[in-house]
Amino acid sequence: MGQPIPDFGKFLESLRGSMSLREAAKKSGLSHAYIRDLELERNRSTNDRITPSPDTLHKLSTAYGYPYTALMIKAGHLxxxxxxxxxxxxxxxxxxxxxxxxxxxxxxxxxxxxxxxxxxxxxxxxxxxxxxxxxxxxxxxxxxxxxxxxxxQIRCYDEKRGKLYFDEDATGVEITISALRQKKYHALLKRYVANNTHRSLEFSLGKSGTRTSVQIVEDHA
Missing domain, CATH: 2.40.50 (OB fold (Dihydrolipoamide Acetyltransferase, E2P))
Structure with missing residues (x-):
């Protein structure tokens, strides 16, 4: 991990340029209020300091046409x-x-x-x-x-949120996929996760916090 550049929020605001917050929200899939919070580097409801996650940075990178890796470095993730x-x-x-x-x-x-x-x-x-x-x-x-x-390399597939993880605990790097890609690869993702984690293709739906995730039942046969 590195250190974010000074005034990283202002840098994000400069990348948005003349684009409105609502337009940026539409392009990135983030809420316009959250984008503004990131630019101010604080949650305006709690006044807590916030730092964008790699997944958020990837969405902003796509919306603003700015290299993702460079954005990760400026944010201090790399x-x-x-x-x-x-x-x-x-x-x-x-x-x-x-x-x-x-x-x-x-x-x-x-x-x-x-x-x-x-x-x-x-x-x-x-x-x-x-x-x-x-x-x-x-x-x-x-x-x-x-x-x-x-x-x-996929070890966990969060069906409800459309996220892929490279660890079974779903605590590390995550990739967000669009609804279209999720629909296309849904069954394939299940098979790969089962194979990658050496578990069967018997699935049950369970809740972890507020999210519903696909869990794979281990095959002890």
């Missing part, structure tokens, strides 16, 4: 040293088995693993297109225009 310098040959130089998800930028790919983040430059559009076509062979599925997730 340090410059956490990301390896950009490399070439992204298609063959990295073992995709350990990659949780891939973020696609204009000129580079960013591979996110459990303990590392590595950027690879895009040197050839032809190689890049071929690479994207073959990602599904490695268990990756497109979750957004700039995001591919490795289903082999």
């Amino acid at each position: 340090r410059d040293g956490d990301i390896a310098p950009s490399r070439s040959g992204f298609r063959e130089s990295f073992d995709l088995v350990d990659v949780r998800y891939i973020e696609i930028g204009l000129r580079e790919l960013v591979y996110h693993c459990q303990n590392s983040v590595t950027a690879y430059s895009i040197d050839s559009l032809l190689d890049f297109s071929t690479f994207l076509d073959k990602l599904e062979e490695h268990g990756f599925r497109k979750m957004d225009a700039d995001l591919y997730v490795n289903f082999h």
Whole structure:
């Protein structure tokens, strides 16, 4: 973890620019009140200081057209040293088995693993297109225009909130998927989670706090 830049809230406000709060809310899927709280760096109801989560930053990154990794660094979730310098040959130089998800930028790919983040430059559009076509062979599925997730790494699927986790306790990094993608991959996600956690495909619905989540019953047979 690093340190957020001074006046990070004002930086978020500058990214929004002339865009209204309601327009930003529509593009990001966040409430306009919450976006304003983030810009003020405090919850206006409780006056508590708030820091956006990686999932929130990803939504703002998409809404504002600002690189997600750079936003994570400015928010203090990552340090410059956490990301390896950009490399070439992204298609063959990295073992995709350990990659949780891939973020696609204009000129580079960013591979996110459990303990590392590595950027690879895009040197050839032809190689890049071929690479994207073959990602599904490695268990990756497109979750957004700039995001591919490795289903082999998913350990928990929160059906109600449309979130994917890479740990069974659902306390670590999370990926939010759209309703359209969730509908498309719902059954597939269940099968992958069952396989990844070595459990059966027998499901029960349970509540954890205020959310309803899919739980997988262990197969002791």
